[in-house]
Amino acid sequence: MDAITSFDNNRVALYAAAYAQGGDDAVNTLAAKYAALSTQYQQLLASELAVNDPAYQNLSDRAGQETAALKNSITTMNDINQTISALSTVITAVAGIVALV
Amino acid sequence: MMKMKLFFQLLVLLLLTSCSSSKLLLQTGAQASKDGILVCQKGVDTYTLLSQQQAIDQSQQQIILILSVPNPAAINLAENKASPIAKEIAPRINAYKSLLSVYQVFGLLTGSDEPGDTKAAEDALTASYNNIKQLPDLSASVSGFISTAGSAIMKQIQSGSVKKHNEALYELTKAYLALWNDEMPVWQKYLGLVYNRYANQLRTNPAAVYDMAKVKEALTEPYTGDAVILELFRVKQINDVTQQKAAVEKQLTDFGKALTLLNQAHLDLSKDASVTSDASNTLNTLETLLQTK
Numbered sequence: 001m002d003a004i005t006s007f008d009n010n011r012v013a014l015y016a017a018a019y020a021q022g023g024d025d026a027v028n029t030l031a032a033k034y035a036a037l038s039t040q041y042q043q044l045l046a047s048e049l050a051v052n053d054p055a056y057q058n059l060s061d062r063a064g065q066e067t068a069a070l071k072n073s074i075t076t077m078n079d080i081n082q083t084i085s086a087l088s089t090v091i092t093a094v095a096g097i098v099a100l101v
Numbered sequence: 102m103m104k105m106k107l108f109f110q111l112l113v114l115l116l117l118t119s120c121s122s123s124k125l126l127l128q129t130g131a132q133a134s135k136d137g138i139l140v141c142q143k144g145v146d147t148y149t150l151l152s153q154q155q156a157i158d159q160s161q162q163q164i165i166l167i168l169s170v171p172n173p174a175a176i177n178l179a180e181n182k183a184s185p186i187a188k189e190i191a192p193r194i195n196a197y198k199s200l201l202s203v204y205q206v207f208g209l210l211t212g213s214d215e216p217g218d219t220k221a222a223e224d225a226l227t228a229s230y231n232n233i234k235q236l237p238d239l240s241a242s243v244s245g246f247i248s249t250a251g252s253a254i255m256k257q258i259q260s261g262s263v264k265k266h267n268e269a270l271y272e273l274t275k276a277y278l279a280l281w282n283d284e285m286p287v288w289q290k291y292l293g294l295v296y297n298r299y300a301n302q303l304r305t306n307p308a309a310v311y312d313m314a315k316v317k318e319a320l321t322e323p324y325t326g327d328a329v330i331l332e333l334f335r336v337k338q339i340n341d342v343t344q345q346k347a348a349v350e351k352q353l354t355d356f357g358k359a360l361t362l363l364n365q366a367h368l369d370l371s372k373d374a375s376v377t378s379d380a381s382n383t384l385n386t387l388e389t390l391l392q393t394k
Contacts (some may be wrong), residue, residue, distance in 0.1 A: 001290075001292070001293070003387070004294075004298060005298070005301060007300065008301055008302050008305065009301070009305055011165075011169050011302075011305070012169050012305070012307050015169055015170045015171060018170055018393070019170070019171040019172065022155075024172055024175035024176070025114070026172070027139075027170050027172070027175070027176065028175075028176060028177045031166055031176060031177070032177075033160075035162075037185075037234040038294070038347070039185065040184045041292070041294060042184050042186050043269050045183040045185075045186060045287050045290055045294075046184075046185035046186050046188070046189050047185075048287045049186070049187060049284060049287055050285075051282055052283065052284060053189070053192050054198040055276075055280055056192045056193055056195070056280065057192060057196075058274055059196045059199070059200070059277060059280070060192075060195055060196045060199040061271070061308070062198055062273060062276075063199035063200045063202065063273060064197070066203045066270070066273060067202050067203050067206050069266070070203065070206040070207055070209075070210060070266055071206055071224050073210060073262045073266065074209055074210055077255075077258065077259060077262065079138070080255065080258060081255070083105050085290070087298075094124075
């Protein structure tokens with residue numbers, strides 16, 4: 001970052017010197033080198049982030065597993081509900097028989 | 102008969118007590134699920150905002166280049182190459198979208214007092230108990246017990262399930278938070294590159310590129326002298342850039358706080374029922390933060 005700041009602080013003079021020596025081509029070459037310096041710094045930051053990429057993939061996988069586990073719990077709850085409904089049918093039938101007796 | 106009645110009354114009391122704490126847990130779980138979705142969406146928005154910084158940076162750098170070279174007409178403006186940072190955004194957005202899906206399904210488990218078909222099952226149960234009520238010699242306490250038993254048992258099972266999944270969500274959000282905190286300094290450096298660099302470049306733009314008549318129009322301060330006015334204009338430009346950076350940083354900081362509060366709420370919920378109100382308070386603080394612009 002220091003190299004970028006150093007270039008920025010002197011860029012007008014540096015571009016003027018390049019123009020004096022090699023015209024527009026020299027200016028464009030210098031601008032491309034500065035852009036490459038900036039990209040290099042961003043690459044450095046990106047590599048710091050990339051260290052965690054496997055961890056994010058792992059988190060996505062864990063989240064997917066937890067979603068599946070939650071869906072499974074909901075299915076289980078619905079199964080219990082169905083059991084209760086079936087039980088109520090039995091109770092109704094028994095109550096009807098007892099009332100007749 | 103009296104002993105039997107007392108036994109059923111005691112059972113009803115026990116069930117109602119457990120039902121009350123289960124209901125509180127389910128309500129707080131539902132709140133956590135709703136807030137979890139909002140926090141995950143804020144995470145996606147925050148990374149989207151970070152991905153937009155590349156275009157802002159490129160535009161700013163093109164302006165500075167035009168203002169810095171002797172012959173602007175002859176410069177090759179850089180093609181819009183993807184920043185190395187850009188490819189780091191996608192896995193993070195995907196991770197938060199995956200977590201958002203978890204909260205959506207967690208909401209199905211907690212969203213109402215009973216998930217799925219519980220209400221229909223309970224109605225069927227109540228109807229059958231009404232038949233029993235018509236039977237001779239059945240005490241009122243027994244029929245009362247029967248009508249609350251189904252609902253209370255279901256709530257107990259449901260709250261147990263919510264507790265189990267809440268613990269998993271606590272561990273998940275803890276891992277997300279650790280990664281966020283680990284990467285925050287990198288994002289701050291990136292924003293420094295985008296905004297601090299531009300502010301510094303504006304400070305060192307050559308005076309010759311400014312149209313002083315327009316600069317004077319842009320300022321309302323009662324000062325005179327081209328050199329003074331130009332410096333004041335530069336200060337204004339730099340302040341604008343600083344404010345833009347502060348707005349982005351605020352979004353990052355707020356998201357970190359929101360994720361911390363969500364994780365804290367899951368921790369509170371995983372403790373005993375008496376701490377459920379702590380979880381609710383934490384979630385209320387989180388909701389206030391999310392509403393703040």
